[in-house]
Amino acid sequence: MRRLKMLGRVYLCVMLGFLYLPIAVLIAYSFNESKSRAVFTNFTLKWYGELAGNDMILKSLAVSLVIAFASAAIATVVGTLAAVGVNGMSRRARTAVMVLSYVPVINPEIITGVSLMLLFVVGNTQLSNLFSALLGAEVSVNGFGVLTLLAAHITFCLPYVLFNVSPKLRKMDVRVYEAALDLGCNPRQAFFKVVLPELTPAILSAFLICLTYSIDDFIISYFTSGTVQTLPIAIYSMTRKKVSPEINALSAILFVVILTVILGANALDSARERRLERAAREEERKAGMQA
């Protein structure tokens, strides 16, 4: 039994090593003066400096952020409305909507990317023909860019909003809403004063999920972006050059940012839990004193 436990501990360490070693190596090399990955020559920060002066990366970061916030906001609003609407549907209609919503989730990303690309290609030709006919001259429309990217990101974000908000809505006590109506709210007021506050945590987490999926997405953007570059696409074009130490510096920065965000969120979470626990203990103590 003891030996098994030791073995388990060793295994755990090996697996953590497997998960972190590549990232650790990337970060270590970001401080390497030599461009070659074979030798570590001298400690330097110059790759970070070059990264800060790299217009392609900075521009793509801006594009990624704009697309992420815009698509997450639109998807959250449309998806939340859909969750409310779907909640009032018959069982069969609801199942039909859910099945349609599962398609982008289950489909391999490359298929979603390719199918959207084909849609935009067909759309371009149709628009070109339309405008050519209208203007009587050969016009070619190329809509690939920020708008197609935005549409694609909204598309793969939407189901996650629905799946996040719908269960919360179903679990909600209908009587709270009805009580609001009895107390003189009209349905609209009851929705904004009673239902929406109940749903806020789910909506917020849906928004954050959309944000991370959108910033992280490469495959679907790759097929729908035309010549516009998001951050992952810029990273991809850099990896094609085989050796570019700026990627290492970028990885290091992203890792630190992610680490801070996650540790921060965790700390907030556990602080809230501790507060709740303390409140619960306090209640118990008071109840005990009264008894």
Place this chain on the structure above:
Amino acid sequence: MIKNKSLASPYIVWSVVFTAVPLAIVIYFAFTDKNGAFTLKNIMDIGQYTSVFVRSIVLAVIATAVCLVLAFPLSFMLSRMRASRQSMMLMLIMLPMWMNFLLRTYAWMTLLERNGLINRFLGLFGIGPFNLINTSGAVVLGMVYNYLPYMILPLYTIMTKIDPSVIEAAQDLGAGNLRVVTKVLIPLSMDGITTGITMVFVPSISTFIISRMLGGGSNLLIGDLIELQFLGNSYNYNLGSAMSLMLMVIVLLCMSFTTADSEEMEAMV
């Protein structure tokens, strides 16, 4: 509650236009030629690429199996830890997932290169250098590294629900470790196993980045073929659509083996 179905209409219109219609277009392209006439040629032409399809399936199956073998004991240990340690370990395991997968794959390029860190380390003992990168092994490694957490998470979730007294009962009744695993743990975590298999297999079989970055030019997968038809040099939307259709069929077949009901799908999300 609020019986206003029309609130869902923007969503439904959006889903039809950007999910259903694009798939219909893929099917249309798959069965037509460049001039829009009906043809089965695209589907037939896939036959020339049988070796690529076979390679994709084999590599994805190997990667999924490796993930399952690696994740099973890890998830079990995780599920038996103290609650506070559990959440910390889980965070440690999921953290690398937050890095973009291009960066994670790029990291392995650094390690596996001919004069990369692994070969230099082996060189200290006078072994190698080996051809590590641009092999099918490197592609499998990339898949395992990228998708392992997708296997750990569902396994861990289901294993936390296994009552320790069930395991103790089996031990009291004389079951050895192996029998506890085969007769108790595996049957009780079957739902997690099937979910994990789908979640690793689907991205593995459809990847084109991992094979391109770690497999060199010689380990083309289905994903690479499709990408070549749409954005690469081959440039044949019709053939690419037929291949996409084929990939979808493979994925659906895999899912029909592993997912029994819609509740499980909901758990996957």
